[in-house]
Amino acid sequence: MTDNELISKYLEGDETALKSLIERYLKPIYSFVYRLTGNGQDAEDISQEVFVKVWKNLNKFDESKSFKTWLFTIAKNTAYDSLRKKKEIVFSDLEDEDGEGGVEEEISDSEILPEMALIKSEDVAGLEAAIKKLPFNYRAVIFLKETEELTFDEIGRILNKPLNTVKSHYRRAILRLRKILI
Amino acid sequence: MSQKHIIFRHIDPPKDLLEEIFNKIDKNSRQRAGAKLFASMLGATSSLGIFVFVFRYAAEVFLESGAYSYLSLLFSDPSFVLSYSNGLALSIIESAPVLEISILFFAVYAFLGSFKYAVENMGNLSLKNRLA
Numbered sequence: 001m002t003d004n005e006l007i008s009k010y011l012e013g014d015e016t017a018l019k020s021l022i023e024r025y026l027k028p029i030y031s032f033v034y035r036l037t038g039n040g041q042d043a044e045d046i047s048q049e050v051f052v053k054v055w056k057n058l059n060k061f062d063e064s065k066s067f068k069t070w071l072f073t074i075a076k077n078t079a080y081d082s083l084r085k086k087k088e089i090v091f092s093d094l095e096d097e098d099g100e101g102g103v104e105e106e107i108s109d110s111e112i113l114p115e116m117a118l119i120k121s122e123d124v125a126g127l128e129a130a131i132k133k134l135p136f137n138y139r140a141v142i143f144l145k146e147t148e149e150l151t152f153d154e155i156g157r158i159l160n161k162p163l164n165t166v167k168s169h170y171r172r173a174i175l176r177l178r179k180i181l182i
Numbered sequence: 183m184s185q186k187h188i189i190f191r192h193i194d195p196p197k198d199l200l201e202e203i204f205n206k207i208d209k210n211s212r213q214r215a216g217a218k219l220f221a222s223m224l225g226a227t228s229s230l231g232i233f234v235f236v237f238r239y240a241a242e243v244f245l246e247s248g249a250y251s252y253l254s255l256l257f258s259d260p261s262f263v264l265s266y267s268n269g270l271a272l273s274i275i276e277s278a279p280v281l282e283i284s285i286l287f288f289a290v291y292a293f294l295g296s297f298k299y300a301v302e303n304m305g306n307l308s309l310k311n312r313l314a
Contacts, residue, residue: 018207034193056210
């Protein structure tokens with residue numbers, strides 16, 4: 001059953017449909033939030049908050065849009081608010097570059113950047129530590145792209161950023177990781 | 183499995199997280215139903231009070247009105263009523279306390295609506311159809 005079908009069933013009174021929807025997205029949301037916060041307890045708390053928000057607002061969800069995008073938007077905003085409250089995000093973490101310039105515009109959704117291919121097996125732990133040092137939006141872009149395999153357009157909607165900014169974040173994140181690892 | 187997949191894998195959430203989420207939603211759901219129940223019972227009580235007050239007032243006004251006098255004729259002299267039925271009907275309508283009767287109907291409607299809402303929310307507070 002598609003997400004929209006489950007939502008429709010739930011809104012008609014079928015509670016099991018909501019249960020199925022949550023089960024479907026629990027692991028992706030928990031993983032995403034864990035990567036943003038770097039902390040298991042925070043990821044648990046935020047994941048709970050995300051799904052409660054989803055439940056509260058499901059009757060307002062526009063079924064012409066993507067549920068996945070909407071869900072990850074809530075997750076990103078909730079994680080961001082949580083980190084801000086704990087003052088783990090500073091203003092410089094936002095780095096609002098608009099990505100002007102031809103290089104970022106040329107990145108397609110299916111392209112694997114050469115830098116990614118350079119990651120060797122012994123770099124895995126180092127890479128995870130390096131990712132934690134990236135600004136918040138860079139981390140979000142990286143994981144939405146690599147783990148959730150969303151398009152740059154979808155990521156842009158989640159982060160509420162223009163397409164070129166998202167591509168710029170992605171490219172700069174990869175370059176920073178490469179710099180840290182070398 | 184490529185290095186990329188290992189680094190960007192999904193992470194297994196704690197085993198009880200799913201149940202915790204369902205418990206939290208259930209708790210929120212009950213709180214919501216409780217608040218709605220309180221509001222609807224308050225509404226029902228208020229509208230019942232208004233109904234009683236308006237009913238008494240409407241009854242007083244009606245008893246003092248010409249409509250009551252005309253209606254009394256119905257029971258005391260039915261033949262007179264049959265002869266002058268058109269005029270009598272118009273007289274009753276003209277002298278009836280329309281405003282008070284309208285308010286009375288509104289109070290009844292508000293009370294029944296609040297009561298129905300209260301009964302629905304009592305159902306929501308029950309333990310049926312819980313997620314957890």
